[in-house]
Amino acid sequence: MAKKNILCIGAGYVGGPTMAVIADKCPDYRVTVVDINQSRIDAWNSDKLPVFEPGLAEVVARCRNRNLFYSTDIPGEIKRADIIFVSVNTPTKTFGYGAGKAADLQFLEKTARSIVEYADSDKIVVEKSTLPVRTAQALSRVLHANTKGIHFQIVSNPEFLAEGTAIADLESPDRVLIGGMETPEGRKAMEEVSAIYENWVPKERIITTNIWSSELTKLVSNALLAQRVSSVNSISALCERTGADIDQVTAAAGRDKRIGARFLKAGLGFGGSCFKKDILNLVYLCEHYGLPEVAAYWEEVVKLNDYQAKRFVENMLGAMFNTVADKRIGVLGFAFKADTGDTRESPAIAVCRQLLEEHAELFIYDPKALENAKQDMIGYQKVHFCEDPYDALKGVHAIVVATDWQCFKDLDYQKIFDDMEKPAFIFDGRNLLDRKKLFEIGFNIYGIGKKPLTKF
Numbered sequence: 001m002a003k004k005n006i007l008c009i010g011a012g013y014v015g016g017p018t019m020a021v022i023a024d025k026c027p028d029y030r031v032t033v034v035d036i037n038q039s040r041i042d043a044w045n046s047d048k049l050p051v052f053e054p055g056l057a058e059v060v061a062r063c064r065n066r067n068l069f070y071s072t073d074i075p076g077e078i079k080r081a082d083i084i085f086v087s088v089n090t091p092t093k094t095f096g097y098g099a100g101k102a103a104d105l106q107f108l109e110k111t112a113r114s115i116v117e118y119a120d121s122d123k124i125v126v127e128k129s130t131l132p133v134r135t136a137q138a139l140s141r142v143l144h145a146n147t148k149g150i151h152f153q154i155v156s157n158p159e160f161l162a163e164g165t166a167i168a169d170l171e172s173p174d175r176v177l178i179g180g181m182e183t184p185e186g187r188k189a190m191e192e193v194s195a196i197y198e199n200w201v202p203k204e205r206i207i208t209t210n211i212w213s214s215e216l217t218k219l220v221s222n223a224l225l226a227q228r229v230s231s232v233n234s235i236s237a238l239c240e241r242t243g244a245d246i247d248q249v250t251a252a253a254g255r256d257k258r259i260g261a262r263f264l265k266a267g268l269g270f271g272g273s274c275f276k277k278d279i280l281n282l283v284y285l286c287e288h289y290g291l292p293e294v295a296a297y298w299e300e301v302v303k304l305n306d307y308q309a310k311r312f313v314e315n316m317l318g319a320m321f322n323t324v325a326d327k328r329i330g331v332l333g334f335a336f337k338a339d340t341g342d343t344r345e346s347p348a349i350a351v352c353r354q355l356l357e358e359h360a361e362l363f364i365y366d367p368k369a370l371e372n373a374k375q376d377m378i379g380y381q382k383v384h385f386c387e388d389p390y391d392a393l394k395g396v397h398a399i400v401v402a403t404d405w406q407c408f409k410d411l412d413y414q415k416i417f418d419d420m421e422k423p424a425f426i427f428d429g430r431n432l433l434d435r436k437k438l439f440e441i442g443f444n445i446y447g448i449g450k451k452p453l454t455k456f
């Protein structure tokens, strides 16, 4: 018999990989992932998983139907579970009060109501989703509005995985954060959650805090990371005006141990489903708690990010004689970062839409994100999706590098140059390619925070 039955509600980018690694590392726990989306569950049960992550397919293959199950039987699995992780989506609200900033907690509340409806014994409910600080209070009220005498312990256990490296992040996390109520029952629930991770995470990396600190730490961690990206991107604009080179500046600044070398890469701006939404959530919370100066400080991180994509397109226009109308532009990459098929909030979306507004014609290639790209560009004319990078770049006036896929470095740029309109332009939005080599081939090459290398 399984030591414990773990259930995860929400089979997305977080619930899917996280539970696969828990099942892998804890063979004596029975782990089930449920979702209201039947096709997502079908995909988790098939050879074509709904999420692309390096190493994920191997982990799933080892555990599926052993101690890892994907199901839509939400009532049955809630009844069976001892510990329920809630990993549903918490997007930015698009309507009503707080629209554009606050987190939309309807999916969380609906999940809580399902738990209340179907549970017939006490349970630990773990907040895995990223939530506004003090959500546990509301969650507790919904869960305890039951007349069955059932008690729920709420634990916060935010997830810090990054897409593209999710399996490595889960297998070797910098830290696991567990927040709980400061009562004997609360501490016992935290220990039960900690016991899961102790199967493979060294105990000194498991941090326990009060529940509000845990909820807030998740928002703050994402805000601090995004702030670094916006800080560097702001300086990239100054580099372009002054002749300084952003990679040289960040490499030298990052050598200071207090600053650190990571997360200082200039680019088109941060994308992904988390950074923007979580900072806006933080902004909303600060406003709600009467801290307008603090709110304004964090909001600038998002504004600067929007500016960066806009600035990139303006630079393109300037270089291409102030018009891209009817020009063909090849776009390398659409995912918000390399090694994922996820395009949520990808800066490629903003760049492509602006170019289409300027009447360019786009040819998009991405190794993993083309299906999502098609959804993002629904309603736009003059946009083509190519299965082969050379098809996307044949005969174009300019190339945009929108994602840092390493495979873009290995393309045959001489062949691409020979097939392009002249003058041939590359706008490297990720400072990914070898500028000198491309310049020698004959390209005019523009990066971020760098002096352009041009033939005129």
Ligand code: NAD
Pocket (backbone or CB within 6 Å): 009, 010, 011, 012, 013, 014, 015, 034, 035, 036, 037, 040, 087, 088, 089, 090, 107, 108, 110, 111, 128, 129, 130, 131, 159, 160, 161, 162, 163, 273, 274
């Ligand atoms: P996602 O949209 O990929 O997955 C959420 C899933 O929850 C969907 O499949 C949806 O159908 C399901 N769902 C919604 N309501 C449900 C209900 N009532 N019952 C059952 N299933 C329901 O989202 P995600 O990217 O996995 O993110 C989930 C949470 O984790 C969010 O709060 C996010 O902020 C946080 N997070 C995400 C990442 C990331 O890299 N994507 C990293 C850390 C934390």
Ligand code: UDX
Pocket (backbone or CB within 6 Å): 159, 160, 161, 162, 163, 164, 222, 225, 229, 262, 263, 264, 265, 266, 267, 268, 269, 270, 271, 272, 273, 274, 275, 336, 337, 338
């Ligand atoms: C982020 C957090 O890193 C992770 O801890 C959290 O759990 C979820 O949100 P994710 O969005 O998946 O993860 O990827 P991340 O590697 O953080 O990149 C976010 C965006 O910032 C990407 O668009 C990336 O290209 C960009 N970025 C990152 C930069 O532009 N420069 C950098 O130096 C780092």
